[in-house]
Amino acid sequence: MHTRPTPPADHGSLAPHTPRVALLGDARSGKLGSNLGAFGRALRRAGVPVDAARIALAQQALQCVGVARRQDVAAALEAVLVGREQDRAVFREMFEAFFRDPELAHQLLARMMPRAVREAGPPRARPRVQAALAPAAAAHGAQQPDLEFDAAMTASDVVRLKTADFNQMSASEYTLVQRLVRDIALPLPTVAGRRTRAGPRGTRIHWGRTLREAARSGGDVMALQRLQRRRQPLPLLALVDVSGSMERYARTLLAFLHAATRHVQVGGRILPVRRNVFAFGTELTDLGPAFRLADTDAMLLAAGRLIHDYAGGTRLGDCLASLWRGHARCLVGRRTVVLIVTDGLDTGEPDDLARELARLKRRTRRILWLNPLLRFDGYAPSARGAAVLHGAADAMLAVHNVSRLQDLAGAIAALVKP
Incomplete structure (x- = not known):
């Protein structure tokens, strides 16, 4: 492969008098692939899905555009390595930190995923990337803004993140909070199931067990064994708004629901939770296939592929009608609690x-409206859709930060009390 001559130096050049091969290396030397691989691993640890195919495509893109200008490198890598709109802010912040100071990027990743980064350590290729893509603005008399970062989180940092609005966080803070919400416990209340088991109390007699006990005592019935209903976790039906105004809240709530509602401990046993999760905007999307995945990141990636109306409008009434037509099995009578995650800005x-909410209310136990707009003091559901939803919901709870998510378990427990 023949190297092309470096274009004349300009104000945006990284290294105006350095050949392209010396910056990142060419395909034959292996430097280009190793350096891009190091950056790809950093992006994966930051939550951006990057595979080997994208790294190979990034290598081809850099060979086409060259590495003489920092803006060209950033634009080419972003075009081939970022496949989701929500990952652009994370990519740009990681690019700025990684190619200015790899140690700073390592601290950023340590705050996001402390255990993984501590085990892996910084790649050896990063010093070459730092030397290759160091900004040359100082040669033109310009001063680059300092990017300060403290990897050690103090108690005040934790408190601030717990009370900070998801929609007002920086990219690094939002990525960290997405990991934090997965550790929030949601001890769901239990309800009486339809299946029975032997027990000391019950309205029906367990004749089989009673006769077996009598056979051991010579045919004398010493006590009547009873049948009592098994306890099971509360069934959940979650409807998550994925319209444009709910972008960050939807992603965070999906991660929280996936991790917190997988299993629950009942009487010393770990039981699976019956949960049905749907995304709604202008249409209804069943997220059951995505929620069957064990890994939360894989679930979010699969959900992104399933949802076709992401960041669009909201028509909750039409989506509830679709739920009734195609997924009536999710409505299991007076045991299910419905969680509707939306800001109430409905365009239907x-x-x-009102008609669909009334039908939903007759066939479920409780409806809980999780509304991020409650973060504003003096909020009132004055919009038409919000007023209808407020009249049908049994309770309304704010879910705009980590602290509010921690209160969700108590709210659900209070709703299902007799």
């Missing part, structure tokens, strides 16, 4: 929404 007809 209020009469249709």
Whole structure:
């Protein structure tokens, strides 16, 4: 492969008098692939899905555009390594930190995923990337802004993140909080199931066990054995708004629901939770296939592929009608608690929404509205859709930060009390 001559130096050049091969290396030397691999691993640890195919495509892109200008390198890598809109801010922050100071990027990753980064350590290729892509603005008399970062989180940092609004966080803070919400416990209350088991109390007699006990005592019935209903975790039906105004809240709540509602401990046993999760915007999307995945990151990636109306409008009434037509099995009578995650900015007809909410209310136990707009003091559901939803919901709870998510278990427990 023949190297092309470096273009004349300009204000945006990284190294105006250095050949391209000396910056990142060419395909034959292996430097280009190793350096891009190090950056790809950093992006994966930051939550951006990057595979070997994208790294190979990034190598081809850099060979096409060259590495003489920092803006060209950033644009080419972003075009081939970022496949989701929500990952652009993370990529840009990681690019700025990684190619200015790899140690700073390592601290950033340590705050996001302390255990993984501590085991892996910084790649050896990073010093070459730092030397290759160091900004040359100082040669032109310009001063680059300092990017300060403290990897050690103090108690005040933790408190601030717990009370900070998801929609007002930086990219690094938002990535960290997405990991924090996965550790929030949601001890769901238990309800009486339809299946029975032998026990000391119950309205029906367990004749089989009673006769076996009598056979051991010579045919004398010493006590009547009873059948009592098994306890099971509360069934959940979650409807998550994925419209444009709910982008960050939807992603965070999906990660939280996936991790917190997988299993629950009942009487010393770990039981699976019956949960049905749907995304709604202008149409209804069943997220059951995605929620069957064990890894939360894989679930979010699969959910992104399933949802076709992401960041669009909201028509909750039409989506509830679709739920009734195609997924009536999710409505299991008076045991299910419905969680509706939305800001109430519905664009459908209020009469249709009221009718569908009334039908949903008759066939479920409780409806809990999780509304991120409650972060504003003096909020009132004055919009047409919000007013209808407020009248149908049994309770409304804010879910705009980590602290509010921790209160969700108590709210659900209070709703299902007799």
